[in-house]
Amino acid sequence: MDPGHLSELIELEETYWWHVAKRKLVIDILSREYPAPGILIEGGIGAARNILEFSQMGYEVAGFDLMQESVDYGRGRGLKNLSVHELSQPWPVAPSSAKVIVLLDMMEHMKDPVQLLKNAAEALSDEGGIIITVPAYPLLFSNWDQKLGHHCRYTKKLFRQNAEQAGLKVKWLTHWNSFTLPAAILSRGADRILNRNPDETPRFTRVPRYVNRLLLTCAGVERKLIHLTGVPFGLSLVGVLVK
Numbered sequence: 001m002d003p004g005h006l007s008e009l010i011e012l013e014e015t016y017w018w019h020v021a022k023r024k025l026v027i028d029i030l031s032r033e034y035p036a037p038g039i040l041i042e043g044g045i046g047a048a049r050n051i052l053e054f055s056q057m058g059y060e061v062a063g064f065d066l067m068q069e070s071v072d073y074g075r076g077r078g079l080k081n082l083s084v085h086e087l088s089q090p091w092p093v094a095p096s097s098a099k100v101i102v103l104l105d106m107m108e109h110m111k112d113p114v115q116l117l118k119n120a121a122e123a124l125s126d127e128g129g130i131i132i133t134v135p136a137y138p139l140l141f142s143n144w145d146q147k148l149g150h151h152c153r154y155t156k157k158l159f160r161q162n163a164e165q166a167g168l169k170v171k172w173l174t175h176w177n178s179f180t181l182p183a184a185i186l187s188r189g190a191d192r193i194l195n196r197n198p199d200e201t202p203r204f205t206r207v208p209r210y211v212n213r214l215l216l217t218c219a220g221v222e223r224k225l226i227h228l229t230g231v232p233f234g235l236s237l238v239g240v241l242v243k
Helices: 003-012 017-033 049-056 068-076 113-123 143-147 156-165 178-193 209-228
Strands: 039-043 060-065 082-084 098-104 124-135 169-176 236-242
Touching (some): 017 049, 017 098, 017 124, 017 236, 039 049, 049 060, 156 236, 169 209
Parallel strands (some): 039 098, 098 124
Antiparallel strands (some): 124 236, 169 236
16 A cells, blocks of 8 residues: 555545445444454454454454554554554464454455455354455446556456355345446546546545535445345445355
8 A cells, every 4th residue: 555545544534435434334244244242354454443443343353454554553543463464475363263354445456366365264264254345347447446556346256256266155245335336437437538647646535524424324325225135336346255
């Protein structure tokens, strides 16, 4: 992760709709399917806001990140069991020890996502689950993705293939963030038509407070649909893998 992106996460993770909506989505999945207590491992802790929340929910948390700055910042928030680690390498945890593993927008950063999932599976208990989010629709792959270090965007088929190759099963899988998909399609389309390729570090688009609240409301409605019917389209995928 670019250090500038970490600084932006620190600034925005508490209130910006995207981060709050994703955190609430994962909290909802955890509460419904893998409630505390138990060991929770997060791969890619960023600014540590999510793993801090998971700790407060009652989980015994452990977290990995490639950036020493992320680990130091998380430790400064009172989280001790954090370490710098490359997720494609064997994880320094006891086999079959984790009740739940959380990988939020991590697979797209991996040259070998199957090895990531194999390592996660090794750490997962037989009754546990792996909660994953990834960006969707390869056709939307853009300069934004490249600058964030993404190797791809996912289809459901590719997601399932990676899981199968890692010896895992898809418990369920659906789209989310449907309400921003039209704007994303228009924006990426305009970038291509106008040949826009900005050099600056990607930044989340700032929105007025009332728009932030509106987007959080949309996300709240969508969370209910995810568990009732699933969501047929959306800018991201969310799913749970099991052994």
